[in-house]
Amino acid sequence: MADLGHLFVVRGKLESVYCDALIVPTDSSAQLERTWDGVLSGVRRPKRLENGFARALRDDSGVPVWYLDVTERGDVSIDALVKHLSSVLEDVAAANLETTRARPLVAVPALGLAGGGHHGSAGAAIGRVMEALQAGADGIDIAFVLFSESDYAAAQWVRRQSGACDTDDALHKTQSRLADLARKGGLSLLIGAGVSIGAGLPSWTDLIEDLRSYLTQSQKDALGKLSVLDQAEYLAAVKGTKLGSVVANKIKVVQRPALGHLLLASLGCRAVATTNYDTLYENAVAAQAGAPMPTLLPYDGPAPGGSWVLKLHGDVDHPEDVVLARSEFIAYDAKNGPAGAIFQSMLLTTHLLAVGVSFRDDNILRLTHEVAGFVEAGGSSQKNELGTVLALGGDELQAAIWGGRLHWVAIGEDSDESLTQARELEIFLDHLAMHASVSSSYLLDPRYAALTEEDSEVIAAARAVADIVPKKPSARDRWKPLRDSLAALGYKHPASELPEAP
Incomplete structure (x- = not known):
């Protein structure tokens, strides 16, 4: 079988x-x-x-x-x-x-x-x-x-x-709820290193391990007693310089997104924050036909009504902003206060979906706790769930800590294999993207007639209307909203029905 x-x-x-x-x-x-x-x-x-x-x-x-x-x-x-x-x-x-x-x-x-x-x-x-x-x-x-x-x-x-893909289990219900938020524009993303591992990039811990590869074994053993942040602080002190350029050079060689990046990009979220230095999510958005590139904050000016990606810990093209060592985390609020404020506004005004994030990042923890306290102090009678965390294998302790404030979803909890858990996360995101898809751009396109036979009369009537709508824009073009709506449903004037690029 x-x-x-x-x-x-x-x-x-x-x-x-x-x-x-x-x-x-x-x-x-x-x-x-x-x-x-x-x-x-x-x-x-x-x-x-x-x-x-x-x-x-x-x-x-x-x-x-x-x-x-x-x-x-x-x-x-x-x-x-x-x-x-x-x-x-x-x-x-x-x-x-x-x-x-x-x-x-x-x-x-x-x-x-x-x-x-x-x-x-x-x-x-x-x-x-x-x-x-x-x-x-x-x-x-x-x-x-x-x-x-x-x-x-x-x-x-x-x-x-x-x-x-329809089931009655808890994961399917979570997918449906998140998809509904995405369709309504109420979902934002927090993307962590766990997503980029699928593209061949190292985890935070593995990155530090790579940076200290030149040390002797005894030095590694001594350094291993320190936290990851303090290990990075030591390595920067030994090198006599910040690690941003070294890290950027190691990461920027990977340009092809992981499957997770592409699935997340298809959700069409307007607000995205990431602790990653790479540009893989942005590359995933760029790979979609007709999708405008998101603005990178704080490096680019925002486009009216457009999407944006907030680089919380710096970017490979701006190595001077990379946040990795203890001193950089301590100085974060003074240097990057507005970035933290934007992230907190995401928590307050949207439902945040965290993917590939361990929630052990000191900055993310502090910013999220502050918002949770702010909401609780407001005395709302409603249950104020700030977001959903997709956690590989589950984490009962974290779920208990954040109960009522973050919905902790265990992915792949039936397996102890990290690769199996990562695949289960990809499958979850694939089903989420399927339910979140809102486009009907095939509906009035005759190439897809085999999928729309049950609606053939309505489609014929809609195409008949589209055929008589004025085609040429004018200074006072009152038909533009209707033309745009028909085009979004796949209508093309017969003269323009040419093959699309693959």
């Missing part, structure tokens, strides 16, 4: 996913669209395909790449695509892929939807491809990576309709 893995639906670019293997679409002669040039740099193209696929290696990283023929002897039907996809997944599952995850992660793009013959029947193709991906995930996890907003929205609708 197959040991089926999980099918993640991810919005972004294929090259933006930190994974263990790739599948890319081609034809029977292994020719690729120019779109994939950036994805497959350094890959030796196979000379021929057998049974609809061939395997190649990327020279620079060793990540295996499977070329998938999305046709069959000129047949560009969905049946031909699914047949070859099932064959290639069998080969991938049998390849014993190397991984740092609990299960290998295989990234698969929107096969055949852009220029591969199924652009005009995207709705039917997405459903069939997702069925094949789930059925073929034998011992592996698969990330179905969709660049187009409409493809992503359609895929999430297909999943919700299937009911496969």
